[in-house]
Amino acid sequence: MIRRYRFGTMIPTDSVVQSIEISGENPPFWQGGPTRLTYRMQPEDVVYGLGENLRGINKRGWHYVSSCADQPIQTEEVLSLYGAHNFLLIDGREQRFGVFFDYAGRIEYDVGYTDIDELCVLPADENYEMYVITGDSCRDIVRQLRRLTGRSYIPPKWAFGYGQSRWGYRNADDVRQVVRSYRENGIPLDSVYLDIDYMQDYIDFTVNKSRFPDLAALAAEMKEQHVRLVPIIDAGVKIEPGNETYEQGRENGYFCKDEQGNDFVGAVWPGLVHFPDFLNRDARRWFGRRYQVLLDQGIEGFWNDMNEPAIFYTPERLMQAVHSVAALDDPDIAMDKYFSVKNQLGTLINAPEDYAKIRHRMDGETVEHEKVHNLFGYNMTRAAGEAFEEKYPDKRILLFSRASCIGMHRYGGIWYGDNRSWWDHLRLNLKMLASVNMCGFLYSGADIGGFGADTTEDLLLRWLALGIFSPLMRNHSSMGTRPQEAYRFTRKQDFANLIGIRYGLVPYLYSEFMKAVLTDDMLFRPLAFDYPGDEHAPQVESQLMFGEGVMIAPVMEQNADGRYVYLPERMKLIRMRSTSDYEEQVLEAGHHYVRAALNEVIFFIRPGCVVPLADAAQCVEEIDTEHLRLLHFAESGTAEYRMYDDDGYTRDYEDPANIRVLRVTV
């Protein structure tokens, strides 16, 4: 049951699609007023939610700030990441409820940080709506939230293949070389991502002609090899006469304004830019249609970046900082003064002072950016999503975003932003899969191998062994780091086999993904969601339920030859080295130490469940879904699997022919 509460006058977010009557201003469970709501936690209560965020699946013991942030150094002390996902689910012995804050401003969640037993929610002002959801189970509460906020985005099927990306593929030949190396080493591949290198001077919807002389021809050439090119689109539009996007935006007043009503100026990769006012309906429609420039060149997918929005600096504050540094004429100064001057340059990036100057036009009203900050990336992606739907009602275009909030999940997926090549970020990847699923982001994933810092062969192998389950499976790394394409390392066959297992699992993954989307369910779930009575399940932070029939438990510690696994019930362990080389073993409920070498993937099948497995393939299109092996844990009688499949690119999801029943009789 969903109850809706209204405080003050909210700015519309379009996050909610269901119309629910307002219950008043006194939400159950909570104490305090709208800018400080508190809930006394029992020691055994688990607090789920908050989507893309740091720390555990259980969010207790820290505070978090919902404010989309360009945050590439994701250590434990960080308060905000790229997404702002205002959903909490409190699962206690006495009370179980979800709460969704429909609000575009900043919210702090103090989940037992200040007082270990108190949950405290602090929205920046009192103009928002709040939905309190009660239900039979955690899963049921999530389903209600998801119905409230609308069906999750569905990408084309090829986007379930493995993708390779790097900031630093400088030209068409670099891209060809990557694809050639994958194909030569027999490592499957479905897409190559184009980072900002492909653009002319980092200008959106342009292509650098000296480095990519004919993008359309390259896209066609790649597609013949079953590889899609997926270019990046940044939020900032370079201020440069002749830049069409700039000219059109300026002429039509489509850019965000500053306090004086001038087009707001920030600096990002292209240098000085304006930001399209994605919150303005007309600007949104205009920007969405700009993607056509690339669609017309055979591009079928995009990733939207820098849309928190990231701002490296603003001209005024840069010059202030420069002057204050320049005034240092004597090196013999007190250290507090030295650090304060030095920090003026260090704190130019993504500064609250700059965000405070931005103004939007929403339905004819001027709105301060701070009040709608979390809607910016959402509406950039919505701009594209709406334009694609208008132009191609029968075709799916790949689309995912860095910044997001709930509501955006209807228009695109997310990746978890600029992580690093840390084992800790591999572990974080797993936790986020479940947390963002709650908030509707089903097509999602982290940069496999880590974006920043240098990866290692073992980290990449272990990360892939998680990544094979992730809907968005992309290896991405930053310029200046160790190259991390799968063919760069010594154990090439292990990489080919591991990624091959992904392709073997695509029939199951795609089927479970689609069923989850179509029923507002989660693809990845914390164990306690499936085993609500189990005493140990709420403790498990390194295993997830994956679809109906599988539990995953990847090895995520360096130099480990295996890991501890908790089985809430008897399950069948699959230890797989390739789609044709695996062992099965039935394990009893309880705690186990399970070995898994660097070239092995382990997962578990639940009793009575069937998991279809295809042969490995070099791309999604070549997966033979007619000849499937049926892995299963049926000990007697008949088990069946309802497999969803479709053509992979149209939107005719409800066709009954999409369901096939696969049966195993023992």
Added chain:
Amino acid sequence: MIRRYRFGTMIPTDSVVQSIEISGENPPFWQGGPTRLTYRMQPEDVVYGLGENLRGINKRGWHYVSSCADQPIQTEEVLSLYGAHNFLLIDGREQRFGVFFDYAGRIEYDVGYTDIDELCVLPADENYEMYVITGDSCRDIVRQLRRLTGRSYIPPKWAFGYGQSRWGYRNADDVRQVVRSYRENGIPLDSVYLDIDYMQDYIDFTVNKSRFPDLAALAAEMKEQHVRLVPIIDAGVKIEPGNETYEQGRENGYFCKDEQGNDFVGAVWPGLVHFPDFLNRDARRWFGRRYQVLLDQGIEGFWNDMNEPAIFYTPERLMQAVHSVAALDDPDIAMDKYFSVKNQLGTLINAPEDYAKIRHRMDGETVEHEKVHNLFGYNMTRAAGEAFEEKYPDKRILLFSRASCIGMHRYGGIWYGDNRSWWDHLRLNLKMLASVNMCGFLYSGADIGGFGADTTEDLLLRWLALGIFSPLMRNHSSMGTRPQEAYRFTRKQDFANLIGIRYGLVPYLYSEFMKAVLTDDMLFRPLAFDYPGDEHAPQVESQLMFGEGVMIAPVMEQNADGRYVYLPERMKLIRMRSTSDYEEQVLEAGHHYVRAALNEVIFFIRPGCVVPLADAAQCVEEIDTEHLRLLHFAESGTAEYRMYDDDGYTRDYEDPANIRVLRVTV
């Protein structure tokens, strides 16, 4: 067996105290030449060593650089920490050997980073000696290294009590308030550390008279309450006429020089400073004697800081950076230019370009700093240690250091530098305890609760539950972070009980510490050291053997109600809430999930072993060592414990009266 190999002409390090004949230039096990030695690892080989460092007890899968570094952001990608500990121990099925590089310059260790199966050692030049150690066991190899490099430092017994520190105790009343709050809450305490706040303008061997009007009186007042004050000493000496240390150093030529032969100038907390040339014998003797200024005020312990040495900037390079920033007269610039200018300020700290300018005088020769960088902090601490021994041959003074290399372990302990309030750093703390023990640093510990960033109540409780086993047990935090004295949180009684358990364990801890020092053994050992045949023991990265009779396995994950524990043999679990409230349970060998609530400490007693336990006390002096409870895991017959104890401050370690035999008969 130790074999010694010499390459080129080494600069003496005084790390080694045993005289061993030189075997030549062809060390066994290794391929390649002196600036690139390689060893092919088998998949199951474990590589131990490298002392204070990132990542696992098993160092495989990363590269590390021995170069003492002021590195407060200790993420997985970091290459160097404060210590440079050039000992590796390769434990394989076929070969087992240790290797110590007696070298004061930079060494890179590539432990399977570039090639997953290759260990590669890259000293910066070919002037060093190398000791290859073979033996019956890992423990035996370590003992040989330790005999080679000399007996580890022994602090006074009160230094095994709990200490409280914070950068930000501004004056005598702040200190009194801390002590009062501990005493009022019944939380034990033995020391309060004075960070740079106590000094006049951060000048070594001065006291700020307005904030600490009478340090001697304060020290006496505190000592009456059984609390010692432990001031910090920084490496840099403020350039200021009237600063005695500066005047003496300048007059006598005791400071490090630059390339032109002038006293080298850097900037740290006091502003512009010179660095005493600790590598110059006369300067070392002089600086060591300067501590007398504080010893004469009743101070009995010191921590040496900033002695890598840390350099915030040098005047020349600061002004260069300022000019280059000042030249930015147009905010409309390309981002690569912007970042490169901005980085000029960001990279001033601890810059290789600055270190390259420093010159030392060693035995009449001028030596470039880069060749002896890792000896600097070592010799600062040696300066103090030698002076203390000369002046107080019969008294122990507490002394530990941030920077270190092997050899320094004879003069003082170490703390692990500026960590942060991260669960990951709690886990790192445990791993380092074992690794630094190998290298001779027995008196050591991390900043409990984390120095940088904000701690949480649960993190501090869990960290203390490890810290109670750590010889140096100090809670330390940075200015600007959440206050983290144990009485700041809600569960004060849990803190009192937990720290009380430390005091109950001091008889065992002190005894085991002293026995380890006196026999060149390790206090903390990886499980595989004690169970060499055990197949799973090399995997265990979160448990340690602690003294002869105990295995520790603290909970180090947030929100966990327990943890997995591996028992290589049958052991007795002790689950302790206070020294008078605990349970015992015998567990069979193998894997277990063991519960431990936030207010519980768990540890394990080995078969036949006895662990004396005192009642909790408010300070070390009040521990009643005459009435000890004997925890034990003796199932029949008699078990005994040889307990070392002494007066706690003299150096008469060999007195047979220091050993007492405690017997349990079942």
